[in-house]
Amino acid sequence: MIELSLDGQLLRVAQGTTVAAALYLGGDGNSRTSVSGQRRAPFCGMGVCQECRVSIDGQRRLACQTLCRTGMQVETQA
Amino acid sequence: MTRDFDLLIIGAGPAGMAAALAAAPSGARIAIIDDNPAPGGQIWRDGVQAQLPAAAQRYRAALAAASNVQLFAATRVVAIAGPQQLLLEDDNSAWNVRYSTLILCTGARELLLPFPGWTLPGVTGAGGLQALVKGGVPLTGERLVIAGSGPLLLASAASARKAGAQIQRIAEQASLAALSAFTLQLTRWPGKLLQATQLLDSHYRSDSFVVAALGSEKLEAVRLNQCGKIVEIPCERLACGFGLIANTQLGQALECRVADQAIAVDDWQACSRTDHYAAGECTGFGGSELALVEGAIAGHAAVGEQQQARALWPQRARWQAFATQLNRRFALNSQLKQLAEADTLVCRCEDVPYSALAERSGWVDAKLHSRCGMGPCQGRICGAACEYLFDWQAPTPRVPLSPVRCATLLQLAEPPAAG
Numbered sequence: 001m002i003e004l005s006l007d008g009q010l011l012r013v014a015q016g017t018t019v020a021a022a023l024y025l026g027g028d029g030n031s032r033t034s035v036s037g038q039r040r041a042p043f044c045g046m047g048v049c050q051e052c053r054v055s056i057d058g059q060r061r062l063a064c065q066t067l068c069r070t071g072m073q074v075e076t077q078a
Numbered sequence: 079m080t081r082d083f084d085l086l087i088i089g090a091g092p093a094g095m096a097a098a099l100a101a102a103p104s105g106a107r108i109a110i111i112d113d114n115p116a117p118g119g120q121i122w123r124d125g126v127q128a129q130l131p132a133a134a135q136r137y138r139a140a141l142a143a144a145s146n147v148q149l150f151a152a153t154r155v156v157a158i159a160g161p162q163q164l165l166l167e168d169d170n171s172a173w174n175v176r177y178s179t180l181i182l183c184t185g186a187r188e189l190l191l192p193f194p195g196w197t198l199p200g201v202t203g204a205g206g207l208q209a210l211v212k213g214g215v216p217l218t219g220e221r222l223v224i225a226g227s228g229p230l231l232l233a234s235a236a237s238a239r240k241a242g243a244q245i246q247r248i249a250e251q252a253s254l255a256a257l258s259a260f261t262l263q264l265t266r267w268p269g270k271l272l273q274a275t276q277l278l279d280s281h282y283r284s285d286s287f288v289v290a291a292l293g294s295e296k297l298e299a300v301r302l303n304q305c306g307k308i309v310e311i312p313c314e315r316l317a318c319g320f321g322l323i324a325n326t327q328l329g330q331a332l333e334c335r336v337a338d339q340a341i342a343v344d345d346w347q348a349c350s351r352t353d354h355y356a357a358g359e360c361t362g363f364g365g366s367e368l369a370l371v372e373g374a375i376a377g378h379a380a381v382g383e384q385q386q387a388r389a390l391w392p393q394r395a396r397w398q399a400f401a402t403q404l405n406r407r408f409a410l411n412s413q414l415k416q417l418a419e420a421d422t423l424v425c426r427c428e429d430v431p432y433s434a435l436a437e438r439s440g441w442v443d444a445k446l447h448s449r450c451g452m453g454p455c456q457g458r459i460c461g462a463a464c465e466y467l468f469d470w471q472a473p474t475p476r477v478p479l480s481p482v483r484c485a486t487l488l489q490l491a492e493p494p495a496a497g
Contacts, residue, residue: 014214016126021214028296029215030199036429039295041199043426045206045213046120047113048187050454050481051426059483064210065152067115 091119093358100377200297204319218242364401427453
């Protein structure tokens with residue numbers, strides 16, 4: 001198992017899990033708030049739409065194309 | 079840092095893998111770049127909830143065994159850095175790659191069309207949901223409606239069911255007549271007929287399309303037009319895709335000719351630009367079998383093995399005929415152009431509604447007035463949607479080809495002159 005932090009909460013996931021999946025496993029699945037205030041979640045699943053962008057260890061990354069790693073700090077955009 | 083390769087392949091899906099394996103015995107120094115963490119592309123995507131088919135495992139093993147092929151995963155192309163040179167970015171660094179010959183295997187993405195509620199959490203692409211599920215998104219006990227068009231809807235349903243979803247409906251926009259004609263033709267490709275039989279689902283309906291996704295904070299139900307009748311189905315998830323469109327951006331940036339919304343190639347899979355080839359879905363949607371044979375032809379041709387490439391032409395023709403059937407039978411119903419309402423967002427990055435676009439004369443006009451397509455996805459979603467909705471020519475890609483770190487962009491700058 002891999003231990004990571006999602007919005008400050010400890011989360012354990014199986015090896016090979018994407019950060020996009022971690023958003024659902026450890027939260028409500030949402031990744032960000034749009035410019036007009038709508039909540040958004042991963043959409044295209046394949047690195048195109050950019051809806052799943054989150055902060056991973058301080059860098060903006062796509063949750064759907066990033067695998068969870070031990071010690072990772074994931075922050076969604078409130 | 080700059081690395082040099084004889085042959086650079088962009089995309090490690092079926093086409094890219096087949097190209098590398100065809101070219102590898104020549105001894106050429108080969109690199110494959112892919113923005114996903116593992117090779118396989120969309121159809122052979124690996125993940126915690128993925129079960130790779132035997133063919134995918136075979137290709138991956140062969141690739142790993144080829145000592146002159148280097149795979150750079152989780153790496154994306156950022157810009158053209160010079161003649162036969164690209165700037166790349168991975169998790170930690172940015173670097174240049176120089177090549178003698180390039181094969182574009184950049185695949186396809188889903189056509190995602192706007193309809194009321196399509197931005198609600200719970201709504202995803204159809205292939206999109208399949209990809210998310212493979213990466214570990216749980217669907218246990220969730221009610222799912224799948225809508226849109228093409229065989230991908232059935233494949234997505236099969237993956238979702240394995241992950242615990244309860245399929246409520248699969249709404250295919252194509253008519254019953256078109257589907258019947260397609261099924262009759264399938265006898266020409268027995269493997270495909272078998273696949274179709276295995277994927278058959280009692281929730282499948284022809285002549286049906288999504289009208290709206292309903293809910294306030296997240297998806298609660300889907301409204302469908304089912305053979306002319308409006309029905310509402312409560313669900314937690316809607317997976318919606320309207321077919322596949324070629325990823326031509328890098329090809330366009332390299333000034334390779336694009337025709338019919340795909341990278342144009344000749345019999346050798348060669349592009350309009352010398353020493354540049356393209357194979358698979360970026361040359362037009364056709365499925366993984368066609369991608370594999372096109373990739374192999376491109377790989378052989380790229381290392382000067384014309385005879386081996388030519389030997390594969392009949393096989394390509396066979397799968398091209400299948401692709402022609404697919405594209406013809408799943409052609410989109412023009413009613414889908416009417417799904418968006420005035421306040422439906424078309425550009426999801428900049429939250430631009432349909433009403434701000436309907437009056438505009440074209441893509442540039444829309445950008446100038448509304449910021450449509452100027453967000454992080456750079457019009458990859460809304461540009462394709464507007465091409466379908468308004469017949470606007472899709473935006474020309476600009477550097478950087480995807481959002482990148484500032485440190486990466488700095489590598490494009492000329493070094494300051496001495497003194």
